[in-house]
Amino acid sequence: DAKTTQPTSMDCAEGRAANLPCNHSTISGNEYVYWYRQIHSQGPQYIIHGLKNNETNEMASLIITEDRKSSTLILPHATLRDTAVYYCIVRGGNQFYFGTGTSLTVIP
Amino acid sequence: GAVVSQHPSWVICKSGTSVKIECRSLDFQATTMFWYRQFPKQSLMLMATSNEGSKATYEQGVEKDKFLINHASLTLSTLTVTSAHPEDSSFYICSAPDYPQETQYFGPGTRLLVL
Numbered sequence: 001d002a003k004t005t006q007p008t009s010m011d012c013a014e015g016r017a018a019n020l021p022c023n024h025s026t027i028s029g030n031e032y033v034y035w036y037r038q039i040h041s042q043g044p045q046y047i048i049h050g051l052k053n054n055e056t057n058e059m060a061s062l063i064i065t066e067d068r069k070s071s072t073l074i075l076p077h078a079t080l081r082d083t084a085v086y087y088c089i090v091r092g093g094n095q096f097y098f099g100t101g102t103s104l105t106v107i108p
Numbered sequence: 109g110a111v112v113s114q115h116p117s118w119v120i121c122k123s124g125t126s127v128k129i130e131c132r133s134l135d136f137q138a139t140t141m142f143w144y145r146q147f148p149k150q151s152l153m154l155m156a157t158s159n160e161g162s163k164a165t166y167e168q169g170v171e172k173d174k175f176l177i178n179h180a181s182l183t184l185s186t187l188t189v190t191s192a193h194p195e196d197s198s199f200y201i202c203s204a205p206d207y208p209q210e211t212q213y214f215g216p217g218t219r220l221l222v223l
Contacts, residue, residue: 034211043112043201043214044152087151094140094205096212098152 003027003090009103012082018075020102022088025069032091033064035073037084038101044087047073078106110136110206114215121192122223129187129218131158131202137182138204142212143175146199158185158202192222 005023012018024033032051036044048055048062050071055062061074075082087101111134121127131141139160144152156166156177164177174196176188185204189196201217 036214038152041199041217041219043114043203043216046211046213049211091210094210095142095154095157096203097154098144100151 003092003097004088004099006086006088006099006102008100009105011105011107012075012078014080014106014108015077018078018082018104018106020073020075020086020088020104021070022072023070024088024090027068027090028092029068033062033068033071034089034091034096035060035062036087036089037082038087039084047086049091078104080106080108082106110134110204110211110213112202112204112213112215114200114202114218116218117216118219118221120221120223123193124191127189127192127220129189129200129202129220131185131187131204131215133183133204133213136204136206138185138206139182141179141185141202141204143177143185143187144201144203146201146217152201158187160185189220192220194222196220197222 034049035047038044050062064071083106085101113132115130141158143155146152155170156164158164158177158179160179166172179185203212203214205212
């Protein structure tokens, strides 16, 4: 079962930073936080993952709170192509269990 | 990142027929692959774990005799929907982890429509 809670939907103005929150209050010490996004009718696309430290790559930044009970995915300059459903996943073992995700709409 | 392909991308079949969907890891080997199903406006639901050289493990509530999984090589897993019915119409997606990073990479999905 999914161990995460995310807002159902969010809007973001084009060019602004999009901050997508995720709660994972029952996360265990060795469980990673992964973020994926799914554009309509496509397979999920990997964005970023982390354990304890904040992470950054060419797509996004991941901020994990010190107690690891929540995290935030940051898209620094949202574009219209970033409109998608964003999934926050806590990986325990090999399986990924998807929650309901956040539907992000980037507005021109 | 690693690439996972699926074939076919979409299929339409008559009720009662069987449909096979292929999932391939193109530039890496995968001893484990995963199959998901997604209904419209819903999230992905994990159906089963495909294990190379051994039996698949199914999530609770998924009929193993209806959704046959074969993982014959380190780059190929197949899902066969047997005696498909309209309620099996869905978007089927596979994934494979790229060890040692263990990031899962997803295929583009296969849309099945059973008439």
